[in-house]
Each structure stands twice: as structure tokens, then as C-alpha cells.
Amino acid sequence: MRANALAFLDEHGAEAHRLGWTAEQLFGVHPEHGFLRVEYAGALMVNDSKVVGVEPNRIVFDRFSGYRTKPGQTWGPPVWEFAAKGR
Numbered sequence: 001m002r003a004n005a006l007a008f009l010d011e012h013g014a015e016a017h018r019l020g021w022t023a024e025q026l027f028g029v030h031p032e033h034g035f036l037r038v039e040y041a042g043a044l045m046v047n048d049s050k051v052v053g054v055e056p057n058r059i060v061f062d063r064f065s066g067y068r069t070k071p072g073q074t075w076g077p078p079v080w081e082f083a084a085k086g087r
Helices: 004-019 023-027 077-086
Strands: 049-053 057-059 063-066
Touching: 004 049, 049 063
Parallel strands: none
Antiparallel strands: 049 057, 057 063
């Protein structure tokens, strides 16, 4: 997951920023349970697949997509904030 997230930043980070994707929408995790609660997870935190494209409302992976417009979605803090708390 880490390698794919870093590759995403190199290959698609500028475009994601231009389209308004936030750190929470891309790298969010549950504030107390981290990766164990996927309903808080950002698009890049739910799988280890390579991103092949970025669109205004979805991140396109090789076999599926991650959306930022899911009804009722609550975004958790970026994974680096979770890790900094030592959880």
C-alpha cells in the first residue's frame, strides 16, 4: 500500500490536487482503529492496487474505483496523523 501511495503521488498527485482531492479523501483512516474500519478510509487506504487514473470524483485502479462521493462517507485523518499518535 505504501509503495502504491508513493507512486500515486509521483504519477497523479498534481492532478489529484488540481481536482480538489484532500489528504483525508486519499489517505484517511479511522481515528481510533486505523485500517480496521474501512468506512473511514481514503481511496488509497483500502487496497494495494496501482492507480491508473484520477477523475473529479473517483480514483481509478486497475480493477475497480475509489469514490469520494459515497453517501454518508466520513473521512478519517490522514494515516500519518494516526501514526504520529502512536496507535
